[in-house]
Structure formats: C-alpha cells, structure tokens
Amino acid sequence: MYELVEKSEVFNVHEMVIDAPEIAHSIEAGQFVIVMGSENSERIPLTVSDWNTDTGTITLYVLETGMSTLELARMKVGDSLYAVTGPLGSPSEIRDYGTVVLGGGCYGIGAIYPIAKACREAGNKVISIIEARYSFMFYHEKELHAACDQVLYATSDGSKGKKGKVEDVITEMLEKGVKIDQAFFIGCTQMLERCSEATRPYNIPTKVALNSIMLDGTGMCGACRVSVGGETKFACVDGPEFDGHKVDWKELDQRKSAYTEQETVVYQSYSHGGEVPKVGSA
Amino acid sequence: MELTAKERMAIERHGMAEQPPDLRNRNFEEVPYGYTPEEAVAEAQRCLSCKKMPCVSGCPVEVPIPEFIALVAEKKFAEAARVIKTKNVLPAVCGRVCPQETQCEGVCVRGKKDIKEAVAVGNLERFVADYERENNLAEVPEIKNKNGLKVAVIGSGPSGLTVAGDLIKLGYEVTIYEAFHRGGGVLVYGIPEFRLPKKIVESEISALEDLGVKIYYNSVIGRLHKVDDLFNVLGFNAVYIGVGAGLPIFLNIPGNNFNGVFSANEYLTRSNLMKSYLFPQYRTPMIIGKKVAVLGGGNVAMDSARTAIRLGAEKVTIVYRRAREQMPARAAEAHHAEEEKIEFRLLSSPVEIFGNDEGWVTGMKCQRYELGEPDESGRQRPVPIEDSFFEFDCDQVLVSIGGEANPLITKTTPDMKTNKWGYIETDDWGRTSKKLVYAGGDIVTGAATVISAMGAGRMAAKAIHEDLMKESDETVTPDWW
Ligand SMILES: Cc1cc2nc3c(=O)[nH]c(=O)nc-3n(C[C@H](O)[C@H](O)[C@H](O)COP(=O)(O)OP(=O)(O)OC[C@H]3O[C@@H](n4cnc5c(N)ncnc54)[C@H](O)[C@@H]3O)c2cc1C
Ligand SMILES: Cc1cc2nc3c(=O)[nH]c(=O)nc-3n(C[C@H](O)[C@H](O)[C@H](O)COP(=O)(O)OP(=O)(O)OC[C@H]3O[C@@H](n4cnc5c(N)ncnc54)[C@H](O)[C@@H]3O)c2cc1C
Ligand code: SF4
Ligand code: SF4
Ligand code: FES
Numbered sequence: 001m002y003e004l005v006e007k008s009e010v011f012n013v014h015e016m017v018i019d020a021p022e023i024a025h026s027i028e029a030g031q032f033v034i035v036m037g038s039e040n041s042e043r044i045p046l047t048v049s050d051w052n053t054d055t056g057t058i059t060l061y062v063l064e065t066g067m068s069t070l071e072l073a074r075m076k077v078g079d080s081l082y083a084v085t086g087p088l089g090s091p092s093e094i095r096d097y098g099t100v101v102l103g104g105g106c107y108g109i110g111a112i113y114p115i116a117k118a119c120r121e122a123g124n125k126v127i128s129i130i131e132a133r134y135s136f137m138f139y140h141e142k143e144l145h146a147a148c149d150q151v152l153y154a155t156s157d158g159s160k161g162k163k164g165k166v167e168d169v170i171t172e173m174l175e176k177g178v179k180i181d182q183a184f185f186i187g188c189t190q191m192l193e194r195c196s197e198a199t200r201p202y203n204i205p206t207k208v209a210l211n212s213i214m215l216d217g218t219g220m221c222g223a224c225r226v227s228v229g230g231e232t233k234f235a236c237v238d239g240p241e242f243d244g245h246k247v248d249w250k251e252l253d254q255r256k257s258a259y260t261e262q263e264t265v266v267y268q269s270y271s272h273g274g275e276v277p278k279v280g281s282a
Numbered sequence: 283m284e285l286t287a288k289e290r291m292a293i294e295r296h297g298m299a300e301q302p303p304d305l306r307n308r309n310f311e312e313v314p315y316g317y318t319p320e321e322a323v324a325e326a327q328r329c330l331s332c333k334k335m336p337c338v339s340g341c342p343v344e345v346p347i348p349e350f351i352a353l354v355a356e357k358k359f360a361e362a363a364r365v366i367k368t369k370n371v372l373p374a375v376c377g378r379v380c381p382q383e384t385q386c387e388g389v390c391v392r393g394k395k396d397i398k399e400a401v402a403v404g405n406l407e408r409f410v411a412d413y414e415r416e417n418n419l420a421e422v423p424e425i426k427n428k429n430g431l432k433v434a435v436i437g438s439g440p441s442g443l444t445v446a447g448d449l450i451k452l453g454y455e456v457t458i459y460e461a462f463h464r465g466g467g468v469l470v471y472g473i474p475e476f477r478l479p480k481k482i483v484e485s486e487i488s489a490l491e492d493l494g495v496k497i498y499y500n501s502v503i504g505r506l507h508k509v510d511d512l513f514n515v516l517g518f519n520a521v522y523i524g525v526g527a528g529l530p531i532f533l534n535i536p537g538n539n540f541n542g543v544f545s546a547n548e549y550l551t552r553s554n555l556m557k558s559y560l561f562p563q564y565r566t567p568m569i570i571g572k573k574v575a576v577l578g579g580g581n582v583a584m585d586s587a588r589t590a591i592r593l594g595a596e597k598v599t600i601v602y603r604r605a606r607e608q609m610p611a612r613a614a615e616a617h618h619a620e621e622e623k624i625e626f627r628l629l630s631s632p633v634e635i636f637g638n639d640e641g642w643v644t645g646m647k648c649q650r651y652e653l654g655e656p657d658e659s660g661r662q663r664p665v666p667i668e669d670s671f672f673e674f675d676c677d678q679v680l681v682s683i684g685g686e687a688n689p690l691i692t693k694t695t696p697d698m699k700t701n702k703w704g705y706i707e708t709d710d711w712g713r714t715s716k717k718l719v720y721a722g723g724d725i726v727t728g729a730a731t732v733i734s735a736m737g738a739g740r741m742a743a744k745a746i747h748e749d750l751m752k753e754s755d756e757t758v759t760p761d762w763w
Contacts, residue, residue, distance in 0.1 A: 022501075022506055022507075026505070040564045042566045043463075043566070067565055082463070083500045084500060085502060087506065088505060216551065217502075218528070218688065218690060219689075219690065220528040220530070221551055222530045222532065225532075225538075225539055232538065232539065250641075254640060254641030255541060258541045258542075258569065259567040262562075262568075263567060265562075
C-alpha cells in the first residue's frame with residue numbers, strides 16, 4: 001500500500017503519484033491527506049491535487065521546506081510511504097458562483113487544480129492565476145489550462161506573465177472592472193494574506209486554504225487551531241478553507257513558527273548529507 | 283498448606299518495588315517493577331475468599347477475584363490469568379490503570395478501616411498477566427467455524443479491541459478501522475510509556491491479529507467511508523463505533539492560542555505516539571518547557587505533568603480548581619506525581635494566559651477558590667474568592683480539563699441519535715437508534731475508564747451476536763460467554 005508509482009520534480013516541487021485506491025474513491029476537491037514517509041516520520045498534511053479512480057492513485061505536490069518534505073523528496077518510485085491518511089478536511093464549497101478566480105503559489109499551483117475542475121463542472125467561469133519566482137518553476141500547467149477558461153501568470157522577474165505576484169494580477173483585474181464572484185487562494189501564508197487584502201476593498205468573497213501545523217488531522221488535538229473572526233477554529237476539520245478577510249494572520253504566522261528552531265537544526269544537518277544528530281534523551 | 287484467617291490477616295500488604303523518584307523523573311521506563319512470584323503468592327495469601335465477594339461487585343466487569351487470587355496463592359499463575367480473561371481481556375492493562383481504590387479494592391473487606399490495607403487486586407492482576415505474556419503461556423482460543431457474517435469496528439481503543447476479540451471467537455469476520463497509524467487508542471497515544479509500556483498493547487493487538495482480526499490503519503471513518511457505506515458498499519452486517527471522546531476543550535479565557543499552550547491530547551500524542559522524546563531520531567518536534575503549568579486534576583493532568591518533568595522541565599505546577607481529595611486522578615498517579623516533586627496549586631483556576639510579542643506564553647493569572655455547598659455529584663462546589671488573584675511565570679501550559687464528543691462520525695451519520703453533548707445515545711446493550719449500529723466507550727459515556735469502555739464493548743458484542751443470530755437460525759453460545 002501507498003507505493004510511490006510515479007515521481008518527477010520541477011525545481012524543488014516534487015510530484016508524487018501514490019497508490020491509494022480507497023482515498024482516490026472518496027476524495028473531493030479541497031481535501032488533504034496526512035502522510036508519514038517512514039515509521040519515524042512526522043505526520044504532515046499535503047493537499048491532494050489530483051486523483052484517478054481507474055488507476056487508484058492520488059497526486060501530491062510536495063514543496064521541500066524542511067526535514068519531512070525532504071524525506072519525501074528522497075523517496076524513489078517503488079518505495080512505499082509508511083502512512084497516508086485521508087481524505088481529511090472539509091471539501092471546498094463548490095457552487096455556481098459565476099466567475100471564480102483561483103490563485104496559487106508554490107504547492108498551491110497544483111492544489112488549486114481540483115477546485116478549478118470542480119468549479120468548472122459546476123458551471124463557473126474559472127480563471128486561475130499562478131505565481132512563481134521564475135518562469136521555469138511552473139508545473140502542472142497543461143492540466144490547469146484544460147481545466148480553466150483562462151490561466152494568468154505572475155513572475156518575480158517578469159519572465160512570464162505579469163511581473164509581480166498573484167495579488168498584482170487580481171488588483172489589475174479588479175481595477176479594470178472584471179467581475180469576480182468568488183476567490184480561492186492556496187499557497188504560503190504571506191501570499192494568502194496579501195491576496196485577501198487585495199480582494200477586501202472590493203468585498204469579493206474569499207476563501208483561503210490555511211496551512212497551520214497539524215498532528216492528527218481529525219479534530220482530536222487542537223494543534224491546528226486558528227482564529228477566524230475572533231473564534232478559535234480547528235483547521236483540520238473546520239477548514240482548511242476559511243474566509244480570508246477574517247483570519248488572524250499574525251497569530252497564524254506565529255503559531256506556524258513554533259518549531260522552527262528544532263526543525264532548522266535537523267534539516268540543515270540532514271540536507272547536507274550528515275547523519276541526524278542524536279540529541280534526544282532516554 | 284492452608285492458612286487460617288488469622289494468619290492471613292497478619293500478612294501486610296505488599297507494595298511493588300519502584301524506580302526511585304530522582305531516577306525515574308529522567309526516563310520513560312515504567313515506574314513500578316511488578317511483583318516477584320514470591321511477593322505475588324504472599325499477597326494472594328492475604329485474601330480471605332469472602333463468600334459475598336464484595337470485590338467482584340466493585341469491579342465493573344466482575345472479574346472473579348477470589349477465584350483467581352486463590353490460584354495465585356497456589357502458584358497456578360497461567361490458570362489465574364485464564365480465569366481473569368473470562369471477564370477482562372486486557373488484564374495487563376487494567377492491572378496497571380484501573381482506579382482500583384474506587385473499584386475492586388475500594389470495597390475489599392480488608393480495606394474497610396484503611397484502603398491501603400485492601401488486597402492488592404490490581405497488582406496481582408498485573409502480575410499474572412505479565413507472567414502469562416512473558417512466558418508465552420496465553421492459550422490461543424479455538425475459533426468456531428466462520429459464520430460468514432462481517433462486522434466493522436471503528437476505533438481500536440479498549441472498547442473496540444474487546445468487541446473485535448469477542449466476535450472473532452464467535453466466528454465473525456472482524457475488521458477494525460483505525461484513524462491513527464497504530465492501534466490501542468488512548469492506551470498508545472494518551473497514557474505514557476512510564477505507566478503502560480506500549481509493548482503490552484502491541485502484544486494484545488498482535489494476538490487479535492493472530493486470531494484473524496483485520497486492522498486497517500490510517501482510516502478515518504466519516505471521511506474515508508461513511509457508516510452507511512460500510513453496510514452498502516463494503517458489505518458489513520453490523521458496525522460498532524468505539525471512537526473515544528477525542529475533542530479537546532480549551533478554557534474560555536484570553537491567551538489560549540499562544541505558542542506553548544497545548545491541549546493534553548496534543549502534548550501526550552506528540553510524546554507517546556510520535557515519540558518526540560526521541561527527537562530527532564523520531565521526527566516530530568516537541569517544545570521543552572522550563573516552567574510548566576498543567577490545568578486539571580485527573581489522570582490526564584498527572585500524565586501531562588509527569589511527562590513534562592521527564593522531558594526536562596525545571597518546575598511543573600498543577601493548577602486545579604478543587605481540593606486534593608477531590609482530584610479524580612488514580613491515587614497512585616497523584617502520589618507518584620507528588621514524589622516526582624510536582625507542585626499542586628489547589629483551589630485555583632486560571633483567568634488569563636499571558637504572552638509576549640512573538641506569541642509565546644510567559645505566565646498566567648489565576649483566581650483562588652474555596653469549597654462551598656455540595657453540588658449534584660455530592661462534591662463540595664468550588665466557589666471563586668473575590669479579589670484573590672495571583673500571577674506566576676510559565677513558558678508552557680498544558681490544558682487537561684476534559685473533552686467533548688468528536689463529531690466526525692455523528693455528523694456524517696445523521697440518522698443516528700446523539701444527546702445534547704454530542705455523545706451517541708444507546709440502550710444498555712450499546713444499540714444505537716440506527717439499525718445494526720452499536721456504540722460504546724467514551725463516545726457514549728464521555729471520558730471514563732478503560733475497564734468501563736471494555737465492559738461496554740463486551741455488552742455490545744453480545745447484542746450484535748444476539749441481533750445477527752435472530753436473523754439466522756443458528757444460535758450458539760460457547761461456555762466462555
Ligand atoms: C491543509 C494543508 C495542506 C497542505 N498542502 C501542502 C501541499 O500540497 N504541498 C506542500 O508542499 N505543502 C503543503 N502543506 C504544508 C506542509 O504540510 C508543510 O510544508 C510541511 O509540514 C513542512 O514540513 P517539513 O518538516 O518539511 O518542514 P518544517 O521543518 O516543518 O518547516 C520548515 C520551515 O518552513 C516553514 N514552513 C512550513 N510550512 C510551510 C509552508 N506551507 N510554506 C512555507 N513555509 C513553510 C516553517 O515555518 C519552517 O520555518 C499543507 C499544509 C496544510 C495544513
Ligand atoms: C492521558 C489519559 C490517561 C488516562 N488514564 C486512565 C487510567 O489511568 N485509567 C483508566 O481507567 N482510564 C484512563 N483514561 C481514560 C481511558 O483511557 C478511556 O476512557 C478509554 O481509553 C476509552 O476507550 P475507548 O475505546 O472508548 O476509546 P479510545 O481509547 O479513545 O480509542 C478510540 C480510538 O478510535 C480512533 N478513532 C477516533 N475517531 C475515529 C474515526 N472517525 N475513524 C476511525 N478511528 C477513529 C482513535 O484514533 C482511537 O484509537 C485516560 C485517558 C487519557 C486521555
Ligand atoms: S478489571 Fe480493574 S476493577 Fe476489575 S478487578 Fe481488575 S483491576 Fe479491579
Ligand atoms: S473482598 Fe478482599 S479479601 Fe474478600 S475476597 Fe475480595 S479481595 Fe479477597
Ligand atoms: S490537527 Fe489535531 S485537531 Fe487539527
């Protein structure tokens with residue numbers, strides 16, 4: 001079970017196609033899985049970006065940021081992951097909104113794809129905006145084009161599409177008077193916050209997929225709690241999508257950095273080929 | 283050699299040898315070492331084999347206590363284990379974690395004057411179960427012919443494991459779905475290694491697998507399959523829900539979301555299930571608090587506090603709203619916590635958690651309480667004393683004040699009745715309002731005990747068997763039933 005059947009890499013995003021037939025049958029757009037590469041691994045949440053009920057596989061896009069994602073990145077086709085749990089989280093709310101804009105950065109480029117597909121099937125006009133530092137960092141583009149009415153680009157160096165970020169493209173659209181009925185954003189916290197600020201003045205309903213630290217993913221531990229509109233929510237069951245105009249971004253950012261010190265030490269020694277240092281007690 | 287009652291009365295209770303407090307507070311190994319066979323025999327000789335057997339009625343599953351203890355006195359340890367297992371399939375666990383002082387030992391005639399003089403039923407139960415396991419003496423029960431009926435069990439905590447064990451022996455095909463990557467429920471993610479070594483739970487689970495129970499890990503029912511799909515798509519004939527309570531409560535006070543504030547569930551899961559005390563060989567990180575405040579007075583609070591000490595905290599303070607005598611924790615745990623120099627701030631409750639600009643906890647403000655009139659439970663109600671606030675510094679807060687019902691399954695099974703707190707409603711046999719769906723353990727009663735969860739599992743197994751057999755003509759009741 002959970003065999004890695006296909007793998008490819010674009011810059012430091014790793015496409016992992018994993019054998020998980022039951023999940024492939026029950027997953028819906030916006031849901032995620034929690035994976036453990038090995039028996040000793042941390043449990044980390046990853047969005048399911050595509051799935052195929054015929055082959056019984058799910059596709060994840062993993063951005064290497066630390067030890068756990070590095071461990072996954074080092075796995076080879078034929079290896080099996082120790083655990084893949086899901087689907088988790090509430091599915092995206094898919095309706096006929098009218099015009100839907102989806103913004104994705106880093107792993108979000110892959111993660112917006114199933115929402116794009118589902119929104120289109122529900123009758124929406126779907127526009128995706130994806131961002132990267134350089135043009136060669138984009139991936140999954142062909143599929144995204146097929147699923148959307150329009151795909152727009154933003155790059156930091158201007159090598160493809162608009163020079164800037166997703167929010168710059170949105171702001172330009174809104175200034176031009178393009179009518180947007182619903183926005184979804186997936187990516188790092190800073191990007192989610194900036195994009196939410198861009199849609200706020202125009203009162204555009206905005207959903208953001210939050211990526212707080214998680215442990216069980218079933219509502220049992222509260223590790224993933226976030227403040228939305230002054231209320232504490234558990235991102236793994238109440239979310240991961242929330243109203244971007246109500247999220248307490250500062251708190252989310254602080255909570256996400258809780259383990260940075262420990263994680264950095266381990267990642268640095270491990271990624272340079274060193275053995276994992278023994279610092280544990282007992 | 284038969285002892286007279288007087289001779290039995292003259293024997294004093296045998297405690298178990300333990301790791302000394304200043305050694306054990308730095309490791310995760312089990313605290314009491316357990317009896318030697320000689321100690322077990324001597325302790326067993328203290329039992330008076332009372333005709334009325336009050337101890338048996340004190341045990342929620344009615345373990346035949348004098349009968350097994352008499353076998354211990356005759357050094358027939360494996361037979362003793364077999365006698366216990368007719369009623370309790372996890373004696374190695376219960377011997378360690380049952381609140382004996384309020385159950386079997388609480389009503390032992392020898393403990394009438396002083397509970398510390400009761401026959402050490404729990405210690406003896408633990409001894410015979412360990413003896414059986416360590417010497418591979420467990421009998422593999424004979425499994426009747428398969429009856430072709432399939433039962434799904436959701437959750438591998440003590441109640442789910444009991445249902446699975448009972449039904450597989452009756453010839454059912456049993457499949458357990460477990461959300462985590464390991465089985466055992468609270469026994470593996472909640473109760474720490476130093477109180478319940480994980481190898482005990484593992485060996486119980488592999489014994490079930492040897493009997494043919496299938497366990498699917500990483501399977502969150504309600505998401506992966508809905509309860510209805512278990513019947514309609516996967517072809518199960520009955521479903522048992524034993525998913526535990528599993529939703530943490532945070533106090534409704536400012537500062538809950540600062541870094542360093544954990545639910546006990548998170549803190550203990552990181553440490554136990556994910557073994558973050560072995561970070562970074564095990565990759566799940568943990569924040570090591572220096573001054574740790576633990577909120578609550580139950581087993582969960584004691585486990586959190588004692589874990590914090592072992593992880594390297596300099597000072598651990600338990601903050602509890604009521605008095606010492608009212609703490610719901612097992613007596614042994616509170617006692618061990620005191621020995622490990624954990625401080626108790628009783629009759630106090632937090633009103634605010636403080637933090638710094640980076641979002642980390644720095645301290646807390648509490649209010650003092652005094653005991654007032656008794657409440658419905660008969661315990662004196664704690665009432666806040668006006669203007670009696672005090673503050674202290676801490677860099678970690680572990681919230682162990684209880685939980686609520688996890689709605690993942692109940693929300694996706696709308697035709698099954700729940701009560702106003704979200705727990706599943708059942709009859710005395712674990713039947714829910716939905717046909718052929720049964721439930722038991724913490725998801726029915728709210729946070730309770732291992733033995734009551736197992737008792738509920740046994741009742742439900744009987745109900746499942748009875749109901750499914752009604753539909754077929756063959757009714758068989760084996761002698762262990
Ligand atoms: C619901 C949900 C869905 C997610 N989906 C995906 C996905 O599809 N693909 C994917 O690659 N990741 C996804 N993430 C994020 C992913 O879980 C984390 O990147 C991962 O846990 C990091 O683990 P690590 O040990 O490799 O890095 P860590 O060592 O834990 O982190 C290294 C550093 O990166 C920072 N960091 C952590 N997460 C992120 C992030 N998301 N973006 C930027 N910096 C971060 C940390 O603060 C830390 O400083 C998702 C998160 C959630 C909650
Ligand atoms: C820290 C701690 C210490 C304790 N100490 C003691 C003690 O000393 N003595 C004592 O008697 N009791 C103690 N208890 C209480 C006791 O552990 C519980 O009452 C008992 O475990 C309840 O058993 P259960 O089978 O109902 O559920 P649990 O043990 O909670 O097991 C439920 C299982 O179901 C799984 N699950 C949940 N949702 C799903 C889903 N949707 N799909 C699939 N699987 C799911 C969970 O992952 C878990 O494995 C303690 C509890 C805690 C938390
Ligand atoms: S199961 Fe628990 S209450 Fe019953 S006899 Fe054993 S230790 Fe006592
Ligand atoms: S009450 Fe005590 S002394 Fe009497 S039979 Fe039970 S354990 Fe033995
Ligand atoms: S990850 Fe544990 S409650 Fe959300």
